[in-house]
Structure formats: C-alpha cells, structure tokens
Amino acid sequence: MDYHFSNGDRTYRKLATPAFNSALSPEMVGETTLDLISFIQQNLNRPIDVFEIMQRTKIEVLGKLAFGYKFDRNEIKKNPLKGHDLLTSHDTTSMSLNVSLYYLAKYPEMQEKAREEVISVLGNYPNTIPNSDQLKKIKGTSQDWKTYFANKHHSHNIPFAWIPFSAGPRNCMGQKFSLMEQLVIISMLLLKYNWTLPNNIINKDKLLLAPRFLLRPVDLKLIFTERIN
Template identity: 35%
Template sequence: MFLIIFFTVLLIIIIHYVYNFNKIPKESENIPYVSGLPLMWALIRQKPHDEVEEIMSKTSGDHEIYLVEQTRFGPFKQINFVSPECVKDLLMASEDVAPKIEFHPGSVFYDFFGKGLPFSNGDLWKTYRKLATPAFNSALRTDMIGETTMELFTFMEKNLSGPTDIFILLQRITIEILGKMAFGHQFNCLKSLEIPHMINVYKYIISFVESPLRIIFPFINKLPLESNKKFLAAIKEFDNFIYEIIEKKKDEMNNNKINNKENSNDLLTKMLEYSKQEGINTDNKQLRDEMVNNFVAGHDTTAGALTVSLYYLAKYPEIQERARSEVINILGDKLTIPTSEQLKVSTLEIIP
C-alpha cells in the first residue's frame, strides 16, 4: 500500500514537472509552429545570404510570427518574428510585456556581460539609461567617424590586393570607432594587418560565450577544465583593461585634465559627467558592464549592417548609382568628410 501511494505521488510530481517545463504561455497559444531546421541547417553550412533569405521566407510562409517547432519541448520556446511591424511592436513593448533577459552570477554570460543596459530591467536600467541617453547624443561624432573611415581607406590601399571577407574588414573600423566612442581608447586595428592583443582576448571570450555546445550543456562551464580556467583568465585580463580606463578617466576628471576633444567626448566621460551633475552614484562594476555592452552591441551590429548594405548595393547597381549621385549632389565628387548637417540632407525619394 505504502509503495502504491509513494509511486502515485512520484508520478504526479513528474507529470506536474513535465507539464510546467513544456507549458506554453497563454498569450502564445495561437502562434503557429514552424520547423526551424531548414534555417539552422543553412546557417550551419554558412549558405550565402540570398539562400538563407529564401529559406526563411519559404519556411515561414505567410506567418508574421511563429514558434520554432524544435523548441516545443523544453524550458525555452523560441519565437521568430518575420515582419518588421511585429519586430517594432516587440521592441516598443514595455518591460512588463517583454522584459529583457537578465544573467546571474555563475553563468558565463554574467561573467562577461554582467548587468549592462541590454540585460537589465527596472530601476537599474532606468538609472543607467538616464545617464546613457544624453551621453550617446554627444559621443556620436561625425568627424571622428569620418576620420576613422579615411584610415580604413588607407588601410585598404596598403593591405588589400584581392578578394577579402568584407565583414572581417569592416569589423576593424567598427571596433576602432566603438573603442573611441565608448571609452576613448584607440585599439589601432587600422594601423597594420596584425590584430591587437586585446581584440584577440575579446574575440576568444566571445567565441567561448557563444559556443553552441556550452549553451546547450552549461554544466561544462563548471567543470575543472583547462579551457574554463583560460576563459576566466581572459575575462580578468579584459576587465583589468576596462577598469584601468575607468580609473584613468575618473582621475582625469578629478584633476581637471579633461580638456581636448580626444579625451572628452566618449560615452564613459559623458556618463561620468552626467552622473556628477545629477548626483547619481555610479560604481565601477556597473560602468564596466555598460562599457563592455556598448562595445559589443555597437560594433558587430554596425559591421553586419554595413556588410548587408554593401551586398545589396552590389546586387542592385541601379540603386548603387542613385545612392552615388545623391552623395555627389551633397558632397561633391572629391573625397571629403561630411558634416552632421550634410548627413541629414536627403535628395532621394524612397523607392517603394
């Protein structure tokens, strides 16, 4: 009798656990399921952009939004947004409807990203967003971006003679710009073909954090493996590098040494200035998190967007021609750095 009761209770617990584990939130019940395998397979084989796009539109059919079939069972459901309108709704939604993912100590994501703006909600997010918004407006400098673009042209003339991976090339300029823009540091990715040591450390950290094996089996990160020790040592090295910049910047501010455009217009300086003005206490760990997140969020996204833009300009030469004549209309046909006013001018009608 005791055994029957014991196994019945055990069975109820297991059913309850499995049910909750696989439960779909009520709001998502009407979203259709579509297999994510064709897309995944194309990405794994690194298929060209056109093919990936075609597979995506074929598999999603008419659905603007769908749940990925392969995530039907398991704790996480993946919802893919296909139409720009749905993406806009999601990004505009308040954090009560769509809170951002937060990482906790013990995960490799927390080790690197911490609680920066893209991974925080509530009061912490509000406080640092209040500092970051005006800082962004001052740190986005057209002259600095223009000058760095000229450095890219010189780099290309010196070092490129044949076909090249455009994304990797553009990463050099976006890393350079983000270093200057986020914390006033020059990595020197455009000085020579050699990759700066700190960028190699950073790329190693990212490859570790994004390793599919480690995402699926996170317990691997807890094992006493050499690779895990190497990862923690790399994080320490990168952190020391950022903390040194923060300390130096604070020291410069306290001693009124911030006086020229090279060390006064980055996000970090502006955030420190606004925090002083607003009487908001900032701690070094949170500033480190914000700097890391801005650096990561800012450079791969822009390198990707530029790569895709160049790809489409090459694919549609008539559009490239129109874009080129617009530039010549506004800037003339001599190589020149545009002003922020010139960048706002548009003489083209949007093509439907």
C-alpha cells in the first residue's frame, strides 16, 4: 500500500521528528529517575502502585523536556490532568514500563540476567545515570528480553507480534525518545533494587488489563527491596 501525505502531514513530521531526536537526553531522564528512586526509598518492602509512579515519572520528564518545569509529585497526584495534557503519549511509555517491570518480577531469572548486563556496562554502582554511548551497549539486553518472552509464550512465529511503534512512513515519531527513556529508567532500577510480585496480587499468574483510553494494568503492585552489592 502506498502512503500519501498531505503537505500538512509532511511539514508536521519534518518539524516534529528532529525535535524528538534532539530531546534525547539520558541525563535529564536519569535526574528524574533519581526522584523516582527517592520515592521508592520511602516505600521499600511494601506494595507500590507501579502504574501511578510510572505515570508521574513520565509526566515529570515531559515537563522538563517541554517547558523546563519540574512537577512536584504531590502536585501531579492532586491534579493529574495538568500533567496529562502535556502529551498523551506519556501513557504508552508508562504502560510499556509497567509491562517490563511486571515480567521482570514474574521471571526473576530474566531480571537477574538483565541486571548482569547493565552492571557489565555501568558497573555495580547504584544511582549511576547511563550516557548515550553506554545505552547503545545495553540495547542488546532488550533483544534478549524480547526473545525470552517470545519463547515463553510461543509468540516468535506470530507475524507482527512486536511492532510497538508501528512501521513505515507513519511510524511513531517519538520512538527513539521512548526507548531511551525506558532503558534509562529500567537500568537504574536494576542497579538499585530487586523487585517482586506480592503474594496476594491478582496479577500473579497473568497481567490483567482494563480498557480505558488505552489499556491499563489492573491494580498492579510491586515490592521493591534494596540490593546488597
């Protein structure tokens, strides 16, 4: 199928795509992740609502990126629409983070493998913010995760089972930024914490999703414990 863009479409993508690419700042995402870590530190060893904290983290990143404004976490909780109006795409990235964290908790052997990969690149130093060159080396791990879960769920022979950003001329303009953001957050969490599923969680055997504007996890909670190096 041939895709035909209007002049408006072409102009928009021509302007927006470089804007997303120029925003690739692992350091900025890392600074926001340190705020996330501070929050987790206050809630260690007890269930945390993962969807909520990932949404707040994503909104904070977008606030800094778009306006140079740092949202207070309590402010976002009291007035979530203020952050939500920044950019609706924050939902898709925070959802991706939720799914990744869930499966890394469900399969601790894969969480440990991912952690070993991150440590081999960043060293065993919690709160280290990866730079762009280091992230390129960590990207091999994401392919391992995808292959692992595909084998677990027998989805490796299903065409188009993995196209999170679509493809072709109308693919997601923010995909590089989203992938970078996810890698920074997950890498820093792997250095700092182990996380597990609570014993009585309803998502113990399967991740339950509820339809909203986009799919969202149902009552997804994780327990974070600080690693002993």
